[in-house]
Amino acid sequence: MTTTLTAPPAPRRKAPDTATAAALKLFIVLARAQRAITERTEANLVPHGLSGTEFAILEALYHKGPLLLGDVQRKILVSSGGITFLVDKLADRGLVERKLCPTDRRARYAALTRKGEALIAEVFPGHAEVIRVAMAGLSRAEQKEATALLKTLGLAAAGGENAGTR
Amino acid sequence: MTTTLTAPPAPRRKAPDTATAAALKLFIVLARAQRAITERTEANLVPHGLSGTEFAILEALYHKGPLLLGDVQRKILVSSGGITFLVDKLADRGLVERKLCPTDRRARYAALTRKGEALIAEVFPGHAEVIRVAMAGLSRAEQKEATALLKTLGLAAAGGENAGTR
DNA sequence: GTGTATTATCTCAGTAGTAAGATGTTTAAT
DNA sequence: ATTAAACATCTTACTACTGAGATAATACAC
Structure with a gap:
């Protein structure tokens, strides 16, 4: 049922404490920054017919050589079904091929x-250049600062399951 | 065709210049940090039967009152088809309803x-708490620092189409 | 050696979205 | 009034995944 709007908008709720407020603010700018950057990088890949995930696979193989499917999966963080699907697609396009692993017949390598x-x-060079330009809103020193902070943050958030209270 | 792996792994390619290297590093830690955080927040929402996107809609309506669908769309950054789909789902579950706009018959409000x-x-309080804990790897001062840097970065990346060279 | 648990990939069904275009509405110029 | 342009939403078809379970190979304890 669709009625017509009548009542005035609801008022704002009580604000959280300052520690939580700071964390929420960081949460938002983190999400927005990440989105702005990846929007640029993915737009740059479209003309080459690659999605960000597909590019990530090719890049991993380019810089590391042939990798077990499971290693690719862990590196680019998709599900097991996803890696099969993605490598199938890249293989159909002749960009990647599967190779048997000589020592473990369960495993397959993906290779360019x-x-x-x-x-x-x-x-790749254009991709790197897009990232360089996208990051140019920060000076080199600021980029290093941001990298250090985000590395700490990421490790703590990923590993330390029970940080904070508890 | 699936052959057996024989040749040694390909060697690493030539490194990019230092400005690009710094940007690439930041790109990676940014993506990883964001992922680690959202993994936590979304896991926290699962028991309530909400996805991150659904939560974002409810939260927007909670803190701002009824909003035009287009405003919700811009706020949570999905496509127009996506917002219809998402609001449909939330409406089916009785969490949200559409209201006609009294002054513009094209438009619909979404309201809790x-x-x-x-x-x-x-x-919401639990969600905020999860974020506070997830961010606790950084001190409050560091969080403010990170927020300032990411805000600058996000704005530059989103707005300044032609920063850097060009 | 045998049995059990673990590991690596694949299959399949389902979900969350996107993109393009259709529909109906408003605005503004004639 | 009539037309055209710009809008707001919805519809449809499609894509890119995820997650659970199937299959097959290996490793380890006995």
């Missing part, structure tokens, strides 16, 4: 084909 | 039902 290597070699 | 308001009032 010559075509895949050529593509990533062409795309 | 009593049930939706009760849910978000119950969930």
Whole structure:
């Protein structure tokens, strides 16, 4: 049922304590900054017919050589079903191929084909440049500062399950 | 075709210049930190049967009162089809309802039902607390520092289309 | 060696979104 | 009034995943 709006808008609720308020503010700017950056990088990949995730796979293989599917999965953080799907797609396009692992017949390597290597070699420098430009709102010193803070934050948030109270 | 891996892994390519290297590093820690945090917040929402996006809608309505669908869309950053889909789902569960706009018959408001308001009032404090704990790897001063840097970064990346070179 | 737990990938069904275009509405210029 | 442009939302078809379970191989304890 769709009625017409009549009552005045609800008033704001009571504010959280200052520690929580600071954390919430950081939460928001973190999300927005990350979104703004990835929007740029992904837009840059569209002309090459790659999504951000696909690019991440090619890049991992480019910089590390052939990797077990599970290693790729852990590196780019998708589900097991997802890595199968993504590598299938890249293989269909001739960018990547599966190789048997000589010592473990359960496992498969993903490796760049010559075509895949050529593509990533062409795309990567532009990608890095887009990131450099996107980050240029901060000076180099500020970038280092931000990197240090975010590294600490990320490790604490990922690892220390029970930080804070508890 | 799936062959067996024989050749040694490919060696690393030439490193980018230092400005680009700093930006790339920041890109990575930013993505990882954001992921670690949202993993925590979303896990906290699961028991309440809410996704992060659904929560974001309820929270926006909770703190701002009824909003036009387009305003919600811009606030939580989904497509127009997405907002229809999401509000449909929340409406089916009786948490939100659509209201006609008295002055513009194209537009619809989304507003919390009593049930939706009760849910978000119950969930929000815990959500804020999870964020406070997740951010506790940084001191309050560091959080403020990080917030300032990320705000600058986000605004520059979102707005200044042509920063850097060009 | 056998059995059990673990690991690696794949399959399948379902979900959350996007993008493009359709529908109906308002605004403004004629 | 009539038309055109700009809007706000919804519909439809599609994509990119996730998660649970299937399959198969390995490792480890006995």
